[in-house]
Amino acid sequence: MTPMTDLAARFELRVERMDSPSSRSERIRALYEAHVEYVWTALRRLGVAPSDSEDLTHEVFLRVLRDWDRFDQSRAVRPWLFGIAHHVAVDFFRRQQHPAAAREELSRDLISERPAPDSEVARAQERQVLESILLSMDVDLRAVLVMHELFGHTAPEIAAALAIPMNTVYSRLRLARGDFDSRVRRRRVQP
């Protein structure tokens, strides 16, 4: 597992399907090995803190086990996993009453210190800023933006994963992009 490589290349978004190994346990294990880092990254991009990501990754795969028989295996598996991760994260935020305001403050501080380009630290800081901006957005808009802009999922995949109509996907994505862009601009001009 080499870190910091491009998601679109690493996760081969639209060609992956669950193989059909001999036994169910092998398939579950293969699914886990192939997609656990995707789930982990999805949870982080949805705003789950590193300290909570382990528990929630576990919870995602428990739900995968529970819903395994209902999953249409002709579909791409990763959008399905993202949909589960989204539900798990939303439930978690609801329980935690997530302190989005505090994260906004954090992002403001981080973004005012423009990092040196091409450094690992700079990338890490950019990701932190991104996470905090995403966290300040409406959770539904955030999910659509992350799925499309970060993971490259198609509108039909997003619609299926989040159980929303296609038109809703498009409208949410338009709103999300506008909202995200305006938040970035706002933070840049703030002292």
Add this chain to the structure above:
Amino acid sequence: MKERLPDLSTDARALLEAGRAAEPLPPDVAARVWGKVATGMPLAPVALPPAPATTFTLAKLVAVSLGILGVGAVATVAVVHFRPRPHSPAILAPQPKQVEELPPVAPPIPAMLPPVPDASPPTARAAPAVSAHAPSKSILAPRFSDAPEGDLAAERSLIARARTLLERGLPLDALATLRLHEQRFKRGALAQQREALRIQALIASGNRPGAEAAAARFEHDYPQSLMGPAVRAALGTKR
């Protein structure tokens, strides 16, 4: 889709670009989570007992089952006297650090337990309740889905408690906790883990006939269970 969407500023695009990088997942975390997923092991860290004779037996059983499932990392933690079986993926490689992360022996667990409603012999109560389950031919029985999502944490907590008690050599207390789980979450998401633990606890308590009866029900209800090998190994039987 893109051509119909509003343009993003350079800063916004740069931030999104940064977010496309994968978030590194520590291998020990991946192995730990898989161990929990594969065995139904709850999230709470479990302190190991000072290896009395019963624990050694249970540890051996856990080692066999986890070895079959290819979860060497968990086996390394659970079975300090056993060498974990090899398995291929680096992601699930044994992590010595995991042993170090385990807390020392915790304060007495029974004091932290909620009052157990009935302390009657476990097998007499367990048998009819289990047999009342509707048969399920899958490890992912559809009936699991009727458990409310909010109950999952409570379920995990009870199963964790039972597992801890069992590993501490307190099988009767473990059985009492499992009965509590059954009362609250008869068809919960972790019902299968409960029944597998119950069999181990019955063996540890010396009730082999009860364990065999429970194992027969388990095999019937969950014929493809990932925990089947562990159950059979606990009884020293083969399918």
